[in-house]
Amino acid sequence: MPLTATGQRIILSDVHLSYGSQPVLRGLTLHVEPGEIYALLGGNGAGKSTTMSTLLGFTRPDSGTVLVAGHDPAAEPDRAREQIAYVPENVALYEHLNARENAAYLLALAGLQPGMQDIEGAFEATGLQREAWDKRLSGFSKGMRQKVAIAIALLREVPVLLLDEPSSGLDPRATADFNRLVHDVARRGAAVLMVTHDLLSAADIADRIGFLDAGRIVDEACAQPPERFDVRALHRKFTREVAVA
Ligand SMILES: Nc1ncnc2c1ncn2[C@@H]1O[C@H](COP(=O)(O)OP(=O)(O)OP(=O)(O)O)[C@@H](O)[C@H]1O
Numbered sequence: 500m501p502l503t504a505t506g507q508r509i510i511l512s513d514v515h516l517s518y519g520s521q522p523v524l525r526g527l528t529l530h531v532e533p534g535e536i537y538a539l540l541g542g543n544g545a546g547k548s549t550t551m552s553t554l555l556g557f558t559r560p561d562s563g564t565v566l567v568a569g570h571d572p573a574a575e576p577d578r579a580r581e582q583i584a585y586v587p588e589n590v591a592l593y594e595h596l597n598a599r600e601n602a603a604y605l606l607a608l609a610g611l612q613p614g615m616q617d618i619e620g621a622f623e624a625t626g627l628q629r630e631a632w633d634k635r636l637s638g639f640s641k642g643m644r645q646k647v648a649i650a651i652a653l654l655r656e657v658p659v660l661l662l663d664e665p666s667s668g669l670d671p672r673a674t675a676d677f678n679r680l681v682h683d684v685a686r687r688g689a690a691v692l693m694v695t696h697d698l699l700s701a702a703d704i705a706d707r708i709g710f711l712d713a714g715r716i717v718d719e720a721c722a723q724p725p726e727r728f729d730v731r732a733l734h735r736k737f738t739r740e741v742a743v744a
């Protein structure tokens with residue numbers, strides 16, 4: 500189905516993928532539209548990172564449809580990756596460069612040449628403290644690194660943001676800051692797929708929460724204002740689903 504007919508930015512449709520004889524994705528279907536935050540939960544080894552890797556074109560599915568802003572990552576990995584800002588659990592940046600230099604260099608690699616004012620504006624948008632802008636990354640905390648990565652994503656104006664366990668190891672304040680930032684990126688129109696074990700963060704910012712089990716989405720919950728999600732009910736359901744996996 501063409502992208503324009505569905506309006507979906509991230510499409511995984513009936514995706515099957517095995518590592519050797521081990522099936523990991525077994526009919527995974529998941530769609531994310533522009534401006535939407537989809538939180539993907541699931542037990543350890545459920546296939547969440549594999550799903551990310553498939554969207555990035557590093558892992559090729561055996562069957563099914565995968566489209567990122569209209570591009571098949573297996574067929575056109577570079578085109579698909581141009582559409583994506585990927586923030587892994589541990590953001591890899593150049594340790595010996597400072598925050599500004601990292602942003603300028605990584606954006607140059609993406610073919611962009613933003614002015615220093617633009618970079619500073621993006622740092623401000625992420626809440627990265629001014630004192631940190633000229634410091635080497637080697638002294639940065641996980642939360643600060645993520646802010647630099649999101650600032651770069653903002654400057655790239657990519658339509659798709661992929662986050663793999665962004666809040667693991669962040670303190671509650673840093674988690675709240677990061678969630679606000681992700682929410683802002685989505686409000687600018689990006690489709691956000693966030694893999695997380697953090698049900699509270701998911702309930703805080705996601706529009707939909709999907710549970711991945713045995714290689715497919717076994718349950719999906721939509722935000723219902725004003726309470727948005729019944730976190731206790733989701734927790735009960737989620738722990739039961741993981742327990743029987
Ligand atoms: N490159 C690989 N080669 C072989 N098997 C792999 C590979 N990557 C992942 N697997 C296996 O595929 C399954 C899914 O792994 P994946 O990393 O996608 O899980 P996950 O949901 O991200 O788990 P976690 O919550 O622990 O991060 C696991 O059984 C894992 O051992």
Ligand SMILES: [Mg+2]
Binds near residue numbers: 547549
């Ligand atoms: Mg993982």
